[in-house]
Amino acid sequence: MAFCCRQLRIKHRLLPPLNTAALTISTQLRHCCTVTRARQPPNVTWPQAKYQQRQHIRFYSDLIVKHQENKENAKEAVLLNESPTTLDLDAAPGLNALEEISDEEAVSLTPFPPIPPVSATLRNYVDHSETLTKLVELGVNLWKLEQRPNVGSMLLRLDFHTDVAPRLLFLKSIGVDNSRLGYIITRNPFFLMEEMETLQARVNYLKSKRFTAETVASMVSRAPYLLNFSVKRLDNRLGFFQQQLGLSPSNTRTIVARLPRLLCGSLEPVKENLKVCEIELGFKANEIQHIVLAVPKILTTNKQKLTQIFNFLHNTMKVPHHLMAKFPQVFNAKFLRIRERHLFLQYLGRANYDPDQANYVSLERLASSPDEIFCTEVALATPEDFYLFQKTL
Template sequence: MALSAQQIPRWFNSIKLSSFINATQLTKRCTRPGKTLLHGFSAQLPMSSDNCFLQWGFKTYRTSSLWNSSQSTNLNGQESNSTQSTLLPSVNEQSQETQKIPSFDSELSLEGLDDLPPLSPLQPVSEEEAIQIIADPPLPPVSFTLRDYVDHSETLRKLVLLVAYLRSKNFSKTDISQMVRNAPFLLNFSVERLDNRLGFFQKELELSVKKTRDLVVRLPRLLTGSLEPVKENMKVYRLELGFKRNEIQHMITRIPKMLTANKRKLTETFDYLHNVMNIPHHIIVKFPQVFNTRLFKVKERHLFLSYLGRAQYDPAKPNYISLDKLVSIPDEIFCEEIAKASVQDFEKFLKTL
């Protein structure tokens, strides 16, 4: 039965191992007088063990070559088998000589095993061999939680404590996930640092617990960012812009970004609204989103309404225009519903500015 392509390298490795052991045995036999190595030749000739080993190795190599050529023709395969049977000693002689091999030759034969090339784990195998492969035991079931690893990781312990603290402050799981998604640096905070930040906003802004929680959920970078811009803007609202504390609370709960807005932008927007458009504080407080609008957009629309005679921002008078509509709607709707003009007229007016 012909060997498959996958089995040839394994067969050749076994031949090398068998040939090496037989060579060791024949080396001992060549040094003993009266032993016949080949038919018609006597071992009484003065031959060293090295020469005998080389002569046998040459004939063994010839035997391996004859076997390789037997894959092309059956006739050469039969000659190779007869030659191999001529070279190798009988079974009885092998068993007798094996018992006489000293320990040094055993160590030598073990050293020869290092020369054998290891079998590659990527070597292809047949279906029959694959069925006989014993698979490793299955892995333990996959864990869907980190509960088993918390005790072995300082980072996981801090995260668990952080989440437990937020849950104790009545933050929902949705709130926590939203805060972490919008401000990932929050995960680096300790419980003490996070508690100090929450206490600062509640005390500085004089907000209730619920309003403080809603504020940081909507803008979690208030907790992770610097507190200096917040302190500076609070002074601007009170001292420079003249807003009362309750008015500031109302605006920042509606638009949390006002706590971190640019100071120059805040003052310029308020100055134009209050001193040019003559809008009082209590109207501005109702529409704090005007501070998030670009100032040039407010100027363009106010000047166009003034040109048309429709700039009226007092809710107690007719044709009232709210600040929300002034800054939030697109140009097409602004021209049609507020200015009562066409977009082309508005664009022509902007070219005159």
């Protein structure tokens, strides 16, 4: 590149006539771009070569613009019956593109920072890639993406204006908030590779199933992989939950809207938890329906946690099935909290979970109340008494 610039400066020490100067510089521009493409090192990737080519084109485009300005000045001088003065290139401030320089000076020229050919982190490419710069501004966590195989190289190949911007505008058009764009791309960067027609078809399918526009936007925001699945797969998932749980279409939409990752994750944990609730825990079909409608997360809860809480409630606290089905939020609570509070109530003689008896304590207040409210309103004690009791466990 430096050799081409030096030759250009030697050949055009004095500018040729105005009618041929632009043609000469434009020809030299095309030649330099061709040389740049042909002399790329073997370890320079396509995005790097494209960036370097753009830098060269920008440099020589500025040179052509300056020449056009000089040409306009010369025309004004002719109109004023003045002889156009010879352009003094040596008097121009800074480095003159047509001035002959030595080989040492040409080698020392660095028009832009070099791009590392190989790197283990995307941080080294942020300053050289418009796509990465814009993604960082959106709140995308590049350090998470670079840990996933082939995602970094995929992002470097994307052009922001043609690949990323249209899909961001699509998310905006369906109602996704700006604050969720970074989260969606961080969790699902492969969304940027999907065709626009395919994405629109999947949104249209969800709306055809009577999901509102606000619900679709919320589902996409909380389950970024939702739009990566085909219409056929989405239809099969909705049919699975409706058939397995015996729900109406309205209740099926309610469950999926509250926990949209049910349409994206594996169905094996869901099948296993349904079998556990029916066979091991002994819940009836209508009780399972009520539990799932109230707490959809129970379909993906860890099997060990589910059985541990049930065994403590049923075998230790003597809570029957119908009361657990009436307050299924207890399965979302921490086992340690339930155990400590039950033992504290048992110590005070207030561990009564039968609604037909006095001093009844509901599972909802037992598991969901803050410590201060639990102590003062349920246990009729002070928080200090409860903290001292916890130290004895």
